[in-house]
Amino acid sequence: MRPHEQAQPPQDYFRYVNVDAGWVDRRIFWDEAIYERELEAIFARCWQFVAHDSQIPNAGDFVTTYLGEDGVIVSRHTDGKVYVYLNACPHRGNKICFADEGNARRFTCNYHGWAFSTAGELTGLPSEREAYDAGDIDKAAWGPRRARVETYKGMIFATFDPDAPGLEEYLGDYRWYLDAFLDNDEGGIEFLPGTIKSYANANWKFGVENFIGDAYHAWWTHDSGGRAMMGGPFPAYDPKDTYHASVNGHGWEFALEGFGDIAILGSQEVIDYYAALKPKIAARLGELRARLFGSLASAAMFPNMTFLPGIHTFRMWLPRGPRKLELRVWTVVPKNAPQSVKQAINIGCNMTFNPAGTLEMDDGENWEGNTRTNRGWVSRHEKLHYGCGKSRQIEHPELPGIVHEGQFNDANQRLFYQRWADLMNAKSWSDVPQRYAPRYAGRPTR
Numbered sequence: 116m117r118p119h120e121q122a123q124p125p126q127d128y129f130r131y132v133n134v135d136a137g138w139v140d141r142r143i144f145w146d147e148a149i150y151e152r153e154l155e156a157i158f159a160r161c162w163q164f165v166a167h168d169s170q171i172p173n174a175g176d177f178v179t180t181y182l183g184e185d186g187v188i189v190s191r192h193t194d195g196k197v198y199v200y201l202n203a204c205p206h207r208g209n210k211i212c213f214a215d216e217g218n219a220r221r222f223t224c225n226y227h228g229w230a231f232s233t234a235g236e237l238t239g240l241p242s243e244r245e246a247y248d249a250g251d252i253d254k255a256a257w258g259p260r261r262a263r264v265e266t267y268k269g270m271i272f273a274t275f276d277p278d279a280p281g282l283e284e285y286l287g288d289y290r291w292y293l294d295a296f297l298d299n300d301e302g303g304i305e306f307l308p309g310t311i312k313s314y315a316n317a318n319w320k321f322g323v324e325n326f327i328g329d330a331y332h333a334w335w336t337h338d339s340g341g342r343a344m345m346g347g348p349f350p351a352y353d354p355k356d357t358y359h360a361s362v363n364g365h366g367w368e369f370a371l372e373g374f375g376d377i378a379i380l381g382s383q384e385v386i387d388y389y390a391a392l393k394p395k396i397a398a399r400l401g402e403l404r405a406r407l408f409g410s411l412a413s414a415a416m417f418p419n420m421t422f423l424p425g426i427h428t429f430r431m432w433l434p435r436g437p438r439k440l441e442l443r444v445w446t447v448v449p450k451n452a453p454q455s456v457k458q459a460i461n462i463g464c465n466m467t468f469n470p471a472g473t474l475e476m477d478d479g480e481n482w483e484g485n486t487r488t489n490r491g492w493v494s495r496h497e498k499l500h501y502g503c504g505k506s507r508q509i510e511h512p513e514l515p516g517i518v519h520e521g522q523f524n525d526a527n528q529r530l531f532y533q534r535w536a537d538l539m540n541a542k543s544w545s546d547v548p549q550r551y552a553p554r555y556a557g558r559p560t561r
Protein backbone atom coordinates (compact mmCIF):
# COMPACT_ATOMS: atom_id res chain seq x y z
CA MET A 116 0.00 0.00 0.00
CA ARG A 117 1.37 3.40 -0.90
CA PRO A 118 1.46 5.75 2.07
CA HIS A 119 -0.80 8.39 0.53
CA GLU A 120 -3.52 5.82 -0.20
CA GLN A 121 -4.32 5.63 3.47
CA ALA A 122 -4.49 9.37 3.90
CA GLN A 123 -7.86 9.99 5.50
CA PRO A 124 -7.70 13.18 7.50
CA PRO A 125 -9.80 12.57 10.58
CA GLN A 126 -10.41 16.25 11.24
CA ASP A 127 -9.87 19.80 10.00
CA TYR A 128 -6.41 20.79 11.18
CA PHE A 129 -7.22 24.48 10.81
CA ARG A 130 -8.85 24.14 14.20
CA TYR A 131 -5.24 24.11 15.48
CA VAL A 132 -3.87 26.93 13.34
CA ASN A 133 -5.43 30.32 12.64
CA VAL A 134 -3.25 32.33 10.32
CA ASP A 135 -5.50 35.41 10.19
CA ALA A 136 -6.01 35.66 13.93
CA GLY A 137 -2.37 34.70 14.54
CA TRP A 138 -2.45 31.74 16.92
CA VAL A 139 -1.45 28.07 17.05
CA ASP A 140 -2.93 25.44 19.35
CA ARG A 141 -0.35 23.89 21.69
CA ARG A 142 -1.59 20.34 21.15
CA ILE A 143 0.24 20.18 17.82
CA PHE A 144 3.48 20.04 19.82
CA TRP A 145 2.39 17.21 22.09
CA ASP A 146 -0.38 14.91 20.88
CA GLU A 147 0.53 11.43 19.68
CA ALA A 148 -2.35 11.24 17.18
CA ILE A 149 -1.35 14.52 15.55
CA TYR A 150 2.24 13.29 15.35
CA GLU A 151 1.14 10.04 13.70
CA ARG A 152 -0.75 12.06 11.12
CA GLU A 153 2.39 14.19 10.52
CA LEU A 154 4.38 11.05 9.69
CA GLU A 155 1.80 10.15 7.07
CA ALA A 156 0.68 13.51 5.67
CA ILE A 157 3.98 15.40 5.84
CA PHE A 158 6.98 13.10 6.12
CA ALA A 159 5.70 10.33 3.81
CA ARG A 160 4.67 12.98 1.30
CA CYS A 161 7.05 15.96 1.11
CA TRP A 162 10.45 16.20 -0.54
CA GLN A 163 13.16 16.08 2.12
CA PHE A 164 16.89 16.66 1.93
CA VAL A 165 18.86 13.41 2.25
CA ALA A 166 22.43 14.30 1.24
CA HIS A 167 24.62 16.65 -0.78
CA ASP A 168 26.54 15.36 -3.81
CA SER A 169 29.81 16.19 -2.07
CA GLN A 170 29.00 13.70 0.72
CA ILE A 171 28.71 10.74 -1.65
CA PRO A 172 30.87 11.55 -4.70
CA ASN A 173 31.95 7.99 -5.63
CA ALA A 174 30.19 4.75 -6.56
CA GLY A 175 29.41 2.85 -3.38
CA ASP A 176 29.43 5.96 -1.16
CA PHE A 177 26.41 6.06 1.11
CA VAL A 178 24.80 7.80 4.07
CA THR A 179 21.86 6.65 6.14
CA THR A 180 19.18 9.07 7.26
CA TYR A 181 15.44 9.36 7.75
CA LEU A 182 12.33 10.52 5.96
CA GLY A 183 10.22 11.06 9.05
CA GLU A 184 10.83 7.94 11.10
CA ASP A 185 11.46 5.81 8.02
CA GLY A 186 15.16 4.99 7.92
CA VAL A 187 16.64 5.19 4.41
CA ILE A 188 19.91 4.39 2.71
CA VAL A 189 21.15 7.02 0.25
CA SER A 190 23.77 5.49 -2.00
CA ARG A 191 25.55 6.20 -5.24
CA HIS A 192 25.40 3.15 -7.48
CA THR A 193 27.88 2.01 -10.12
CA ASP A 194 25.73 3.77 -12.74
CA GLY A 195 26.57 7.09 -11.04
CA LYS A 196 22.97 7.67 -9.93
CA VAL A 197 21.81 8.12 -6.36
CA TYR A 198 19.20 5.71 -5.03
CA VAL A 199 17.20 6.13 -1.85
CA TYR A 200 15.43 3.13 -0.34
CA LEU A 201 14.13 1.90 2.97
CA ASN A 202 16.78 0.81 5.42
CA ALA A 203 14.57 -2.14 6.35
CA CYS A 204 15.01 -5.69 5.15
CA PRO A 205 11.98 -7.04 3.25
CA HIS A 206 12.56 -10.49 4.83
CA ARG A 207 11.88 -9.91 8.55
CA GLY A 208 12.41 -6.17 8.74
CA ASN A 209 15.84 -5.80 10.31
CA LYS A 210 17.91 -2.72 9.52
CA ILE A 211 19.99 -3.37 6.41
CA CYS A 212 22.75 -0.89 7.23
CA PHE A 213 23.78 0.20 10.72
CA ALA A 214 26.49 2.68 9.71
CA ASP A 215 25.90 6.45 9.34
CA GLU A 216 28.08 6.68 6.26
CA GLY A 217 30.74 4.81 4.32
CA ASN A 218 31.46 3.00 1.08
CA ALA A 219 30.03 -0.42 0.27
CA ARG A 220 29.80 -2.78 -2.68
CA ARG A 221 26.59 -4.20 -1.25
CA PHE A 222 24.56 -4.25 1.95
CA THR A 223 24.06 -7.56 3.71
CA CYS A 224 21.38 -7.97 6.36
CA ASN A 225 22.56 -9.17 9.77
CA TYR A 226 19.78 -11.64 10.35
CA HIS A 227 19.68 -14.17 7.48
CA GLY A 228 22.16 -12.58 5.12
CA TRP A 229 19.99 -11.28 2.32
CA ALA A 230 22.15 -9.02 0.16
CA PHE A 231 21.22 -5.80 -1.63
CA SER A 232 22.97 -3.80 -4.33
CA THR A 233 23.72 -0.12 -3.86
CA ALA A 234 20.73 0.54 -6.13
CA GLY A 235 18.49 -1.13 -3.57
CA GLU A 236 17.89 -4.40 -5.46
CA LEU A 237 17.70 -7.75 -3.71
CA THR A 238 20.61 -9.58 -5.30
CA GLY A 239 21.32 -12.64 -3.18
CA LEU A 240 19.89 -14.99 -0.58
CA PRO A 241 22.15 -17.40 1.34
CA SER A 242 21.48 -21.07 0.56
CA GLU A 243 19.00 -19.92 -2.03
CA ARG A 244 18.71 -23.27 -3.80
CA GLU A 245 18.36 -25.29 -0.62
CA ALA A 246 15.94 -22.92 1.10
CA TYR A 247 13.64 -21.68 -1.66
CA ASP A 248 11.68 -23.56 -4.30
CA ALA A 249 10.82 -22.22 -7.73
CA GLY A 250 8.06 -19.64 -7.38
CA ASP A 251 8.77 -18.86 -3.71
CA ILE A 252 10.29 -15.47 -4.36
CA ASP A 253 10.64 -13.05 -7.22
CA LYS A 254 13.81 -11.23 -6.24
CA ALA A 255 13.10 -8.31 -8.56
CA ALA A 256 9.88 -7.61 -6.63
CA TRP A 257 11.34 -7.92 -3.14
CA GLY A 258 13.90 -5.16 -2.87
CA PRO A 259 13.30 -2.51 -0.18
CA ARG A 260 10.82 0.19 -1.27
CA ARG A 261 12.52 2.92 -3.24
CA ALA A 262 11.83 6.63 -2.93
CA ARG A 263 11.78 9.15 -5.77
CA VAL A 264 15.04 11.08 -5.99
CA GLU A 265 15.65 14.51 -7.52
CA THR A 266 18.43 17.03 -7.09
CA TYR A 267 18.69 20.80 -7.04
CA LYS A 268 22.19 22.23 -7.55
CA GLY A 269 23.91 19.36 -5.76
CA MET A 270 21.30 18.92 -3.04
CA ILE A 271 19.68 15.47 -3.14
CA PHE A 272 16.04 15.20 -2.09
CA ALA A 273 13.72 12.21 -1.79
CA THR A 274 10.06 11.46 -1.25
CA PHE A 275 8.07 8.25 -1.01
CA ASP A 276 4.97 9.84 -2.52
CA PRO A 277 4.53 8.96 -6.21
CA ASP A 278 2.00 11.79 -6.53
CA ALA A 279 4.20 14.55 -5.12
CA PRO A 280 4.89 17.40 -7.56
CA GLY A 281 8.38 17.49 -9.04
CA LEU A 282 11.08 18.98 -6.84
CA GLU A 283 11.24 22.19 -8.87
CA GLU A 284 7.53 22.80 -8.41
CA TYR A 285 7.76 21.83 -4.74
CA LEU A 286 10.49 24.43 -4.21
CA GLY A 287 8.76 26.97 -6.43
CA ASP A 288 10.17 30.48 -6.21
CA TYR A 289 12.09 29.48 -3.09
CA ARG A 290 14.76 28.51 -5.64
CA TRP A 291 15.43 32.24 -6.03
CA TYR A 292 16.48 32.37 -2.39
CA LEU A 293 18.23 28.99 -2.39
CA ASP A 294 20.43 30.15 -5.25
CA ALA A 295 21.86 32.86 -3.00
CA PHE A 296 23.14 30.07 -0.77
CA LEU A 297 23.87 27.21 -3.23
CA ASP A 298 24.89 29.02 -6.37
CA ASN A 299 26.52 32.33 -5.43
CA ASP A 300 29.83 31.19 -6.89
CA GLU A 301 30.61 29.00 -9.87
CA GLY A 302 31.95 26.18 -7.68
CA GLY A 303 28.78 26.00 -5.61
CA ILE A 304 28.98 24.58 -2.12
CA GLU A 305 30.37 21.49 -0.49
CA PHE A 306 29.64 19.81 2.81
CA LEU A 307 32.67 19.43 5.06
CA PRO A 308 33.13 15.90 6.43
CA GLY A 309 31.63 15.07 9.78
CA THR A 310 28.06 14.98 11.03
CA ILE A 311 27.23 16.26 14.49
CA LYS A 312 24.18 14.62 16.03
CA SER A 313 22.37 15.79 19.10
CA TYR A 314 19.00 15.17 20.68
CA ALA A 315 16.50 17.36 22.49
CA ASN A 316 13.28 16.56 24.29
CA ALA A 317 11.45 18.96 22.04
CA ASN A 318 8.97 18.86 19.19
CA TRP A 319 10.69 19.04 15.78
CA LYS A 320 8.57 22.02 14.68
CA PHE A 321 10.06 24.32 17.32
CA GLY A 322 13.50 23.93 15.76
CA VAL A 323 12.24 24.56 12.25
CA GLU A 324 10.03 27.55 13.09
CA ASN A 325 12.94 29.16 14.93
CA PHE A 326 15.06 29.03 11.78
CA ILE A 327 12.24 29.99 9.44
CA GLY A 328 11.77 33.39 10.99
CA ASP A 329 12.62 33.89 14.65
CA ALA A 330 15.12 36.74 14.52
CA TYR A 331 13.19 38.10 17.50
CA HIS A 332 14.70 35.64 19.99
CA ALA A 333 18.32 36.25 19.02
CA TRP A 334 18.74 39.60 20.78
CA TRP A 335 17.36 38.12 24.01
CA THR A 336 18.25 34.40 24.09
CA HIS A 337 21.71 34.88 22.62
CA ASP A 338 22.65 38.08 24.40
CA SER A 339 25.38 36.63 26.60
CA GLY A 340 26.59 34.23 23.90
CA GLY A 341 26.71 37.14 21.47
CA ARG A 342 28.70 39.24 23.95
CA ALA A 343 31.13 36.37 24.48
CA MET A 344 31.63 35.94 20.72
CA MET A 345 31.66 39.59 19.66
CA GLY A 346 32.82 41.42 22.76
CA GLY A 347 29.56 43.36 23.01
CA PRO A 348 25.82 43.12 22.47
CA PHE A 349 24.19 42.54 19.09
CA PRO A 350 23.80 45.84 17.23
CA ALA A 351 20.37 47.35 17.93
CA TYR A 352 17.60 45.90 15.75
CA ASP A 353 16.82 48.14 12.78
CA PRO A 354 13.69 47.09 10.86
CA LYS A 355 14.69 49.02 7.74
CA ASP A 356 15.31 46.74 4.75
CA THR A 357 14.46 43.57 6.66
CA TYR A 358 11.97 40.96 5.51
CA HIS A 359 10.22 37.65 5.87
CA ALA A 360 9.64 35.79 2.61
CA SER A 361 7.63 32.59 2.36
CA VAL A 362 6.99 30.23 -0.56
CA ASN A 363 5.01 26.97 -0.16
CA GLY A 364 5.81 26.99 3.56
CA HIS A 365 9.55 27.47 2.95
CA GLY A 366 10.87 30.64 4.53
CA TRP A 367 13.80 33.03 4.61
CA GLU A 368 14.03 35.94 7.05
CA PHE A 369 16.75 38.43 6.38
CA ALA A 370 18.32 41.82 6.43
CA LEU A 371 20.14 43.37 3.49
CA GLU A 372 23.15 44.81 5.26
CA GLY A 373 25.44 42.24 3.64
CA PHE A 374 27.69 40.93 6.40
CA GLY A 375 25.82 40.26 9.68
CA ASP A 376 25.98 36.48 9.66
CA ILE A 377 29.43 36.34 8.11
CA ALA A 378 30.75 38.65 10.86
CA ILE A 379 29.42 36.31 13.57
CA LEU A 380 31.96 33.71 12.37
CA GLY A 381 34.58 36.02 13.88
CA SER A 382 37.20 35.68 11.15
CA GLN A 383 38.65 38.66 9.29
CA GLU A 384 39.92 36.28 6.61
CA VAL A 385 36.36 35.10 5.90
CA ILE A 386 35.03 38.67 5.86
CA ASP A 387 37.75 39.65 3.38
CA TYR A 388 37.03 36.59 1.25
CA TYR A 389 33.37 37.51 0.91
CA ALA A 390 34.12 41.23 0.48
CA ALA A 391 36.14 40.24 -2.58
CA LEU A 392 33.43 37.83 -3.75
CA LYS A 393 30.48 40.22 -3.37
CA PRO A 394 30.87 41.97 -6.75
CA LYS A 395 30.99 38.55 -8.42
CA ILE A 396 27.86 37.46 -6.54
CA ALA A 397 26.17 40.66 -7.73
CA ALA A 398 27.17 39.94 -11.32
CA ARG A 399 25.91 36.37 -11.00
CA LEU A 400 22.70 36.82 -8.99
CA GLY A 401 21.98 40.55 -9.02
CA GLU A 402 22.65 43.29 -6.50
CA LEU A 403 19.78 42.40 -4.21
CA ARG A 404 20.83 38.79 -3.64
CA ALA A 405 24.45 39.89 -3.18
CA ARG A 406 23.25 42.05 -0.26
CA LEU A 407 20.94 39.34 1.01
CA PHE A 408 23.60 36.61 1.21
CA GLY A 409 25.66 36.88 4.38
CA SER A 410 23.29 39.35 6.05
CA LEU A 411 21.70 38.46 9.34
CA ALA A 412 19.37 35.75 8.14
CA SER A 413 17.98 32.30 8.75
CA ALA A 414 16.06 29.97 6.52
CA ALA A 415 14.06 26.75 6.42
CA MET A 416 12.68 24.55 3.69
CA PHE A 417 9.44 22.78 4.57
CA PRO A 418 9.24 20.50 6.40
CA ASN A 419 12.53 20.13 8.29
CA MET A 420 15.66 21.44 6.54
CA THR A 421 17.22 24.62 7.89
CA PHE A 422 20.37 26.68 7.48
CA LEU A 423 22.04 29.97 8.35
CA PRO A 424 23.31 31.16 4.99
CA GLY A 425 26.17 33.36 6.24
CA ILE A 426 27.14 31.33 9.30
CA HIS A 427 27.27 28.28 7.02
CA THR A 428 25.56 25.84 9.36
CA PHE A 429 23.16 23.38 7.73
CA ARG A 430 20.80 21.20 9.75
CA MET A 431 18.06 18.61 9.57
CA TRP A 432 15.44 18.25 12.32
CA LEU A 433 14.49 14.58 12.40
CA PRO A 434 11.33 13.80 14.35
CA ARG A 435 11.60 11.15 17.03
CA GLY A 436 8.11 11.26 18.44
CA PRO A 437 6.10 14.35 19.36
CA ARG A 438 8.46 15.27 22.19
CA LYS A 439 11.87 14.35 20.89
CA LEU A 440 14.02 15.39 17.98
CA GLU A 441 17.35 14.38 16.51
CA LEU A 442 19.36 17.27 15.11
CA ARG A 443 22.01 16.60 12.47
CA VAL A 444 24.39 19.43 11.65
CA TRP A 445 27.01 20.06 8.98
CA THR A 446 29.23 22.96 7.92
CA VAL A 447 28.79 24.08 4.34
CA VAL A 448 31.55 26.01 2.55
CA PRO A 449 32.12 27.54 -0.88
CA LYS A 450 33.82 24.77 -2.86
CA ASN A 451 36.26 27.15 -4.53
CA ALA A 452 37.38 28.89 -1.33
CA PRO A 453 41.00 28.46 -0.17
CA GLN A 454 41.52 25.76 2.45
CA SER A 455 42.28 28.34 5.14
CA VAL A 456 38.91 30.06 4.55
CA LYS A 457 37.10 26.74 4.72
CA GLN A 458 38.87 25.97 7.98
CA ALA A 459 38.05 29.39 9.46
CA ILE A 460 34.39 28.97 8.50
CA ASN A 461 34.36 25.51 10.07
CA ILE A 462 35.85 26.76 13.33
CA GLY A 463 33.52 29.78 13.54
CA CYS A 464 30.52 27.67 12.67
CA ASN A 465 31.30 25.07 15.32
CA MET A 466 32.06 27.71 17.97
CA THR A 467 28.56 29.12 17.47
CA PHE A 468 26.23 26.45 16.10
CA ASN A 469 27.06 23.01 17.36
CA PRO A 470 25.84 21.46 20.63
CA ALA A 471 28.83 22.98 22.48
CA GLY A 472 28.65 26.29 20.60
CA THR A 473 27.96 29.57 22.32
CA LEU A 474 24.67 30.17 20.50
CA GLU A 475 23.26 26.68 19.91
CA MET A 476 23.17 25.65 23.55
CA ASP A 477 20.88 28.59 24.38
CA ASP A 478 18.16 27.42 22.02
CA GLY A 479 17.63 23.77 22.93
CA GLU A 480 16.74 24.63 26.50
CA ASN A 481 13.98 26.96 25.29
CA TRP A 482 12.50 24.41 22.87
CA GLU A 483 12.47 21.73 25.56
CA GLY A 484 10.64 24.21 27.78
CA ASN A 485 8.14 25.02 24.99
CA THR A 486 7.40 21.30 24.65
CA ARG A 487 7.46 20.23 28.29
CA THR A 488 4.95 22.80 29.55
CA ASN A 489 2.33 20.99 27.47
CA ARG A 490 2.45 18.13 29.95
CA GLY A 491 -0.18 20.15 31.83
CA TRP A 492 -3.62 19.30 30.48
CA VAL A 493 -4.85 22.87 30.85
CA SER A 494 -1.67 24.36 29.36
CA ARG A 495 -1.90 21.96 26.44
CA HIS A 496 -5.31 23.31 25.46
CA GLU A 497 -4.13 26.93 25.39
CA LYS A 498 -3.19 28.81 22.25
CA LEU A 499 0.20 30.34 21.43
CA HIS A 500 0.48 33.84 20.01
CA TYR A 501 1.80 34.16 16.42
CA GLY A 502 0.34 37.55 15.59
CA CYS A 503 3.47 39.67 15.20
CA GLY A 504 3.51 41.75 12.00
CA LYS A 505 0.18 40.58 10.61
CA SER A 506 -0.43 43.81 8.72
CA ARG A 507 3.04 44.12 7.19
CA GLN A 508 2.56 42.12 3.99
CA ILE A 509 3.86 43.93 0.91
CA GLU A 510 4.34 43.44 -2.81
CA HIS A 511 8.03 43.78 -3.53
CA PRO A 512 9.21 44.44 -7.07
CA GLU A 513 12.06 41.95 -6.85
CA LEU A 514 11.63 39.68 -3.84
CA PRO A 515 9.50 36.67 -4.76
CA GLY A 516 7.20 34.86 -2.34
CA ILE A 517 4.72 36.16 0.21
CA VAL A 518 6.78 39.02 1.63
CA HIS A 519 6.36 40.84 4.92
CA GLU A 520 8.42 43.75 6.16
CA GLY A 521 10.37 43.52 9.38
CA GLN A 522 12.66 40.74 10.46
CA PHE A 523 10.92 40.73 13.84
CA ASN A 524 7.75 39.12 12.56
CA ASP A 525 5.80 35.87 12.86
CA ALA A 526 4.86 35.85 9.17
CA ASN A 527 7.05 32.95 8.05
CA GLN A 528 5.95 30.89 11.05
CA ARG A 529 2.27 31.57 10.30
CA LEU A 530 2.76 30.52 6.68
CA PHE A 531 4.73 27.44 7.77
CA TYR A 532 1.78 26.36 9.96
CA GLN A 533 -0.64 27.17 7.15
CA ARG A 534 1.26 24.77 4.90
CA TRP A 535 1.35 22.26 7.76
CA ALA A 536 -2.46 22.40 8.14
CA ASP A 537 -2.97 22.32 4.35
CA LEU A 538 -0.98 19.09 4.14
CA MET A 539 -2.50 17.57 7.27
CA ASN A 540 -5.96 18.17 5.77
CA ALA A 541 -5.17 16.97 2.26
CA LYS A 542 -6.06 13.46 1.12
CA SER A 543 -3.52 13.76 -1.68
CA TRP A 544 -1.29 16.37 -3.28
CA SER A 545 -4.10 17.46 -5.58
CA ASP A 546 -6.00 18.74 -2.50
CA VAL A 547 -3.15 21.00 -1.35
CA PRO A 548 -4.13 24.63 -2.04
CA GLN A 549 -1.87 26.89 -4.10
CA ARG A 550 -1.35 29.92 -1.86
CA TYR A 551 1.01 31.82 -4.14
CA ALA A 552 1.36 32.22 -7.91
CA PRO A 553 5.03 31.67 -8.75
CA ARG A 554 6.92 34.25 -10.79
CA TYR A 555 9.51 31.78 -11.97
CA ALA A 556 7.42 28.71 -12.86
CA GLY A 557 9.24 26.77 -15.58
CA ARG A 558 12.11 29.24 -15.56
CA PRO A 559 15.52 29.12 -13.90
CA THR A 560 16.06 31.55 -11.04
CA ARG A 561 19.61 32.37 -12.04
Ligand code: FES
Nearest residue numbers: 204206207224227
Ligand atom coordinates in the same frame (compact mmCIF):
# COMPACT_ATOMS: atom_id res chain seq x y z
S1 FES B 1 15.62 -10.12 8.26
FE1 FES B 1 17.03 -9.55 6.75
S2 FES B 1 17.68 -11.44 5.94
FE2 FES B 1 16.12 -12.00 7.34
Ligand SMILES: [Fe+2]
Nearest residue numbers: 332333336478
Ligand atom coordinates in the same frame (compact mmCIF):
# COMPACT_ATOMS: atom_id res chain seq x y z
FE1 LIG C 1 18.75 30.81 18.42
